[in-house]
Amino acid sequence: MSLKDTLPRGRLWRALLLALLAALIGGLFVESHPHFGIDAVPGFNAWFPMLSAVALVFLARALARIFGPREDEDGR
Template identity: 40%
Template sequence: MDDHWLVRESTIKKLWVAFAVVLIATVLMDLVVAHHPYFGLDGTFGFGAWFGFVSCAAMVIVAKALGLFLKRPDTYYDN
C-alpha cells in the first residue's frame, strides 16, 4: 500500500522548500510596499516577520511556564 502523499520524504522536502520560498518572498515584499508606521519600530525592515517570531516564541515560553504552574500528578483524579 502506498504512503499518503504528505508522508513521503520527497513531498516533505518540497513542502519545506515551498514554505521557505513563500516566507522569503513575503519578507522581500517589505522592500516594495510603502509603509505608514505609527510607531518608529514598526517601520523597520521585516517587522512583521521578526515580531511574529518573537511573539510566537514568547507564547511558547509563557505556555511552558503556565504548564509547570498548573501541572498535576498523573494520579490526581484517582485519589
Template identity: 35%
Template sequence: MKHEHWLDHRDNVKKLWRGFLVLLALTVVAGLVVDLHPHFAIEGWPGFDAAYGFVTCLLMIVGAKALGLFLKRGDAYYAEDQQDE
C-alpha cells in the same frame, strides 16, 4: 491496510519548511516594495514584521510551556477521582 498521514513522510515535512521559508522571504521582499505607513519608526525597518511575528510566536510557545509547568496534573489524577466513588 493502515493509511499513513501525509505529514508522517519526511519529504513532505521538508517541502512544507521550504515553502514556509519562501513565503516568509516573499513577505519580507513585499515589505520592501509596498509602502506600509508605519506608525512607529521601528515598524519601517526591513523585515520588522517577520521578526516581530517570529519573536511573538516564540514567546507564546515559551509562555505556554511555562504555564504547563504550573497546571500539570499527576498521572493518576483522574484515577484518584474514580477511587472516591
C-alpha cells in the same frame, strides 16, 4: 503522536520558507505607513510575530510546568 508526520517534508517545507522570503523581499518594495517607529524596522511584521509566538509557547510551557497537569479528567 509521531512528530515526523506533522512536519511538511522536503518540497513543502522549502516552499514555505521561500514564500516567507518572497514576502520579506516584497515588503521592502511596498509603501508602508509606520505609526510608531518600531514598525518601520524592515521585516517587522515577520520577526515580531515570530518572536512573540516563540515567547508565547515558552510562557505557556512554563505555566504548564508550574500548574499542570490537571488530574480531574472529567475535564474534557
